[in-house]
Amino acid sequence: MFESLSDRLHDVFKQLRGHGRLTEENIQEALREVRMALLEADVNFKVAKEFVATVAEKAIGQEVVGSLAPGQQVVKVVHDQLVELLGGQTATLNLSGRQPVVIMMVGLQGSGKTTTSGKLAKLLQGKGRKPYLVPADVYRPAAIDQLTILGQSLGVPVHPSATDQDPVAICRQAVHAAQSGGYDTLIIDTAGRLHVDQELMGELARIKDAVQPAEILFVADAMTGQDAVTVAEKFNLDLAISGVILTKMDGDARGGAALSIKKVTQRPIKFVGMGEGLDALEPFHPDRVASRILGMGDVLTLIEKAEAVVDKDKAEKLAKKLKKEGFSLEDFLEQIQQIKKMGSLEQIMGMIPGMSRIKQLKDMPKPDEKELVKVEAVINSMTIKERRNHAILNANRRTRIAKGSGTTVQDVNKVIKSYTEMLKMMKQMSGKPGGLGAFVGGPKKKKRPKGLFR
Amino acid sequence: MLSWFKKKIGGAQPLPPEQAAGSEAPTPVAEASGQQEDGASFFLRLKDGLSRTRKTFVRQIDALFLGKKQIDAELLEDLEEILIMADIGANTTQELLEKTREQVQRNELADGQALKTALKEMILDYLINADRPADLALPAQTPFVVMVLGVNGVGKTTTIGKLAHKFTQAGQKVLLVAADTFRAAASEQLQIWGKRVGVEVVAQQAGADPSSVVFDALDYAKPRNFDVVLVDTAGRLHTKVNLMEELKKIKRVMDKKIPGAPHEILLVLDATTGQNAISQARLFNEAVDVTGLALTKLDGTAKGGIVINICHEFNIPIRFIGIGEQMEDLRDFEPNEFVEALFAEGEA
Numbered sequence: 001m002f003e004s005l006s007d008r009l010h011d012v013f014k015q016l017r018g019h020g021r022l023t024e025e026n027i028q029e030a031l032r033e034v035r036m037a038l039l040e041a042d043v044n045f046k047v048a049k050e051f052v053a054t055v056a057e058k059a060i061g062q063e064v065v066g067s068l069a070p071g072q073q074v075v076k077v078v079h080d081q082l083v084e085l086l087g088g089q090t091a092t093l094n095l096s097g098r099q100p101v102v103i104m105m106v107g108l109q110g111s112g113k114t115t116t117s118g119k120l121a122k123l124l125q126g127k128g129r130k131p132y133l134v135p136a137d138v139y140r141p142a143a144i145d146q147l148t149i150l151g152q153s154l155g156v157p158v159h160p161s162a163t164d165q166d167p168v169a170i171c172r173q174a175v176h177a178a179q180s181g182g183y184d185t186l187i188i189d190t191a192g193r194l195h196v197d198q199e200l201m202g203e204l205a206r207i208k209d210a211v212q213p214a215e216i217l218f219v220a221d222a223m224t225g226q227d228a229v230t231v232a233e234k235f236n237l238d239l240a241i242s243g244v245i246l247t248k249m250d251g252d253a254r255g256g257a258a259l260s261i262k263k264v265t266q267r268p269i270k271f272v273g274m275g276e277g278l279d280a281l282e283p284f285h286p287d288r289v290a291s292r293i294l295g296m297g298d299v300l301t302l303i304e305k306a307e308a309v310v311d312k313d314k315a316e317k318l319a320k321k322l323k324k325e326g327f328s329l330e331d332f333l334e335q336i337q338q339i340k341k342m343g344s345l346e347q348i349m350g351m352i353p354g355m356s357r358i359k360q361l362k363d364m365p366k367p368d369e370k371e372l373v374k375v376e377a378v379i380n381s382m383t384i385k386e387r388r389n390h391a392i393l394n395a396n397r398r399t400r401i402a403k404g405s406g407t408t409v410q411d412v413n414k415v416i417k418s419y420t421e422m423l424k425m426m427k428q429m430s431g432k433p434g435g436l437g438a439f440v441g442g443p444k445k446k447k448r449p450k451g452l453f454r
Numbered sequence: 455m456l457s458w459f460k461k462k463i464g465g466a467q468p469l470p471p472e473q474a475a476g477s478e479a480p481t482p483v484a485e486a487s488g489q490q491e492d493g494a495s496f497f498l499r500l501k502d503g504l505s506r507t508r509k510t511f512v513r514q515i516d517a518l519f520l521g522k523k524q525i526d527a528e529l530l531e532d533l534e535e536i537l538i539m540a541d542i543g544a545n546t547t548q549e550l551l552e553k554t555r556e557q558v559q560r561n562e563l564a565d566g567q568a569l570k571t572a573l574k575e576m577i578l579d580y581l582i583n584a585d586r587p588a589d590l591a592l593p594a595q596t597p598f599v600v601m602v603l604g605v606n607g608v609g610k611t612t613t614i615g616k617l618a619h620k621f622t623q624a625g626q627k628v629l630l631v632a633a634d635t636f637r638a639a640a641s642e643q644l645q646i647w648g649k650r651v652g653v654e655v656v657a658q659q660a661g662a663d664p665s666s667v668v669f670d671a672l673d674y675a676k677p678r679n680f681d682v683v684l685v686d687t688a689g690r691l692h693t694k695v696n697l698m699e700e701l702k703k704i705k706r707v708m709d710k711k712i713p714g715a716p717h718e719i720l721l722v723l724d725a726t727t728g729q730n731a732i733s734q735a736r737l738f739n740e741a742v743d744v745t746g747l748a749l750t751k752l753d754g755t756a757k758g759g760i761v762i763n764i765c766h767e768f769n770i771p772i773r774f775i776g777i778g779e780q781m782e783d784l785r786d787f788e789p790n791e792f793v794e795a796l797f798a799e800g801e802a
Contacts, residue, residue: 039544042728045535109751110607110724139779141611141646146639149660153638194754221607225541225728227756248606251691253730276606276636 022059022073030074031056041254041293044229047263055081079290086258087286091243091268094214095129095185100178102186102211105245106204106235107219109192112247114143116219116273117189118150119281124185125156132183134159134174136167136207137191147189154278157181167191168206175211188213195234204239216241217270220261222249228257229264236265246284247273256293329387332419333379336372374407378415381405390416525558525569533573540759541728546766550576574793580766581789597629597675597683599708599715603701603742604722605734606689609750611640613722613776614684615647616784622651626681631671632657633664633704634688644686651781664688664700665707672711685716692737705742720773722748725758735764744768749787750776 031052038048059077095101103120105113114137121131133151135158137143144161151158159174171188178186190207193200208216218232218241235241244261249272258269269284321331379387381404386393393401393416395409402409530551537547553576554569563569600617604610614630621628630648632641632655641657648655656671668685675683687704690697708715721744723731738744747765749758752775761772772787 036544039538040729042541042730045538108726108754110609112607140643141615141650142639142643145642146637149638194751196754221724221726223605223724223727223730225726225756225760226539227541227726227754228728230755231726248691250693251605251730252693252733253728257728 022062024056024060027056027059027074034074034078037294038256038259041256041295042223042225042228042260043256043293044226044260044263047229047260050263051081051085051259075294079287079294082259082290082293083286086262086269086284086289091270091284093124093270094242095124097214100132100175100184100186101215102175102188102213103215103217104188104190104204104208104211104213105217105219106190106239106241107192108194108221108231109140111192111219111221112273113137113192113219114146114150114189115276116245116247116271116281117147117187118154118278119273120271121151121156121187122154122278123281124187125154129185130183131156131185131187132159132174132178132181133157134171134186134188135161136170136188138163138165138167138170139191143189143191150278157183167203168210171207171211186211195231201234201238208239215243217243217245218261218265218267219245219247220257222246222255222257222272223251223253224257226260228260232261233264236267241265241267243268243270245269245271245273245281249273250275250280254293254295255289258289259293327423329379329382329390329419330384332422333376333387336375340372374405374411375415375418377405378402378407378412390419525563525566529566529569530555533569537759540757542759543729543732543763546580546763577762578789578793580762581772581793582765593714593717597672597680597712597715598717599672599683599685599712600718600720601685601687601705601708601716601742602720602722602748603687603738603744604689605691605724606637608689608722608724608727609776610634610689610722611643611647611686612779613720613748613750613774613784614644614686615651616776616781617684617774618647618651618653618682619781620784621682621684622653627679628653628682628684629671629675629678629680630655631668631683631685633667633671633685635660635662635664635667636688640686640688665703668704669707669711672708672715676712692734692741698737698741701738701742719743719745720748721746721770722750723758723761723764725749725751726754726756728760731760732763732767735768735770739768739770744770746771746773748772748774748776748784753777753783 034055035048035052038051039045043051055074055078058081059074062073062077093103105117105120107113114135117133121133124131133147133156135144135147137147138161144163148158159170159177161170161174167190174186174188178184188207188211190204191200193204195201216239218235220228220232224231232244244265244267246255246258246261246269249255262269271281272284272289274280274282378401381401382393386397386401398409398412398416402412405412533554534547534551537550538544542550550573554563554572557563557572558569563572602610602614602617611634618628618630628651630644630653632644634640634644635658638660641655641660645655645657656667656674658667658670664687671685672683685704685708687701688697690701692698705716705719719742721735721738723734727734735744735747747761747770749761749772752758764770765772772789775785775787777783777785
């Protein structure tokens with residue numbers, strides 16, 4: 001796993017205690033770390049270089065604020081600068097002008113144009129537009145079928161393209177078809193192509209001339225490396241793209257490509273693809289991607305992950321049940337199973353800010369998946385009566401449970417202890433209004449606190 | 455052990471499967487008569503496919519080395535830029551440069567040219583694994599089952615199409631299995647490839663359980679004497695726990711049906727991917743023990759330097775590289791020729 005930038009800077013600045021001001025000398029090493037962090041996140045070499053220079057300019061001469069360690073202060077400067085570069089103007093789709101408007105999706109092979117076209121159609125449909133999907137990829141086998149199937153599942157009409165047609169002709173026809181069909185938004189899914197393929201790049205330019213798109217969206221894979229700059233630059237040069245969609249952000253890529261692309265094209269990143277579902281297209285949050293590029297804990301991702309696995313109905317039922325009957329060992333077991341669904345414990349811990357530093361402490365117990373299996377086994381070896389009322393667990397019963405679960409009495413005691421501790425916590429929380437319900441799930445909050453990163 | 459397609463790709467020299475399976479001595483097919491010629495043209499074609507890679511990478515390096523008689527800090531700095539821009543990664547670049555610096559200090563490297571040779575050898579060192587050769591090993595009994603996996607959009611299905619062509623050219627009877635039941639029209643895509651190459655495709659309706667598709671496909675393959683079964687799995691991000699579990703299950707089902715299968719687990723990586731490729735390799739490897747890599751989309755300007763780290767860290771050999779959209783655009787990976795082509799002087 002990556003060490004986060006703040007942890008690394010923490011070490012760099014250890015020797016710097018007592019310096020009241022960030023100077024050119026004492027900041028050099030820190031800037032080297034910043035640069036490494038950016039490069040590890042796939043930010044383009046030249047972009048990273050320039051970025052570090054800007055940060056140096058801003059940081060040098062700043063007084064070290066009392067409450068912040070110098071390392072944190074540098075992180076803050078870096079983070080703010082990143083957000084500024086990534087963000088800028090708010091990015092919405094430009095759907096005004098002559099109707100029907102045309103949105104053109106362009107990009108390399110496998111960047112996710114077709115899937116994103118489907119997602120975009122769904123998003124626009126939800127906003128009351130009448131989208132019309134146009135498959136213009138006549139090269140990749142079954143690309144037209146793919147968009148047709150997506151359109152069917154969304155209830156969005158798809159232009160009947162055929163592989164023996166010329167893509168430019170398809171697009172022209174599609175505009176007429178949309179006009180007569182009463183659709184107001186065309187989404188053209190073009191074939192993936194290499195930026196060095198002059199012939200196919202020329203085809204895109206011809207489509208552009210033929211349909212006069214209001215938006216040309218460059219679809220880019222968040223996992224792209226150094227080459228992102230070259231590709232984005234070429235697409236922008238040939239087509240003057242109007243925005244960027246970053247896909248596959250639900251993986252663990254740090255997404256430095258976002259910065260590179262933004263820097264060379266100066267076009268806003270409008271959406272990010274967050275999953276394979278057709279509703280997994282979200283607006284772009286500069287602050288979250290900035291934290292991610294720097295390898296800092298991503299609390300919001302953690303919350304989202306939790307939301308994804310925690311069954312909402314179950315959680316609500318649990319909250320209600322807790323009010324009436326309290327938290328039983330059965331519920332405890334269910335919670336553990338849900339935690340397991342979120343992925344490996346180490347991965348979860350990595351997402352909690354500051355956790356990576358705690359992990360380095362010697363006495364910190366390592367998260368152990370086997371422990372969870374043990375806990376499950378222990379609870380499974382209890383009778384229903386015992387699970388509902390742990391108070392009856394006397395020494396005799398504990399011995400039996402230990403035997404039944406293949407553990408020791410100590411293990412059983414440990415489970416019961418952590419359960420009773422949790423029980424205590426729950427009681428405290430359920431005393432407050434909205435306590436546990438909001439904690440374990442509750443209605444999904446659409447609005448998230450801004451700039452929550454540390 | 456046998457080299458399957460080594461040096462055969464151009465030559466019409468199909469090897470009957472029974473002969474291949476039965477031959478006792480591990481004679482590499484490479485010794486065939488047409489080899490000399492084929493080897494040369496292969497080299498040319500590889501270089502041709504890599505020409506863009508080569509142009510940017512090699513030109514830059516050459517420009518750097520030729521003008522410089524002396525090795526100084528500036529040269530090393532420029533070298534760092536080139537290596538990082540090739541996606542080799544910040545850490546590995548530091549490592550390589552550190553070694554270079556040491557050699558310079560010991561006065562082992564006289565000039566830029568010597569530095570280049572040393573660097574070439576270091577990269578080669580990362581690419582070659584002594585204990586895991588890049589040639590595919592032939593199982594004692596057919597079918598030879600290959601499971602192809604990777605994240606979304608790296609080119610799994612295309613690679614399978616090309617692989618099928620390669621195997622067919624080598625005289626093998628190939629079956630394609632559409633175990634990507636998730637993505638819209640994925641099985642149609644594979645079926646079109648099947649038609650192009652002229653091989654059978656087993657597919658079920660969309661949404662079917664991939665494990666059951668594989669189960670039925672192997673049932674179908676066994677009595678019909680297929681030599682090679684290529685299984686196309688759905689693209690998945692390596693961080694999705696449940697999807698990785700699904701992969702494990704597919705693998706278990708294969709082993710149940712044909713003990714020892716899958717004989718090859720091929721992870722497809724996109725050359726444009728940056729440092730995340732390491733995470734992909736790590737997690738896929740943890741889940742199902744990847745036995746080989748295919749590096750696709752090398753015909754763009756991306757250099758795919760990240761594979762150096764993956765070869766090195768996980769000891770997984772690179773088997774194929776994809777350099778275009780045509781059936782023939784899949785090449786065996788040759789570390790020597792790969793690095794050679796990368797560093798070749800700007801002829802051609």
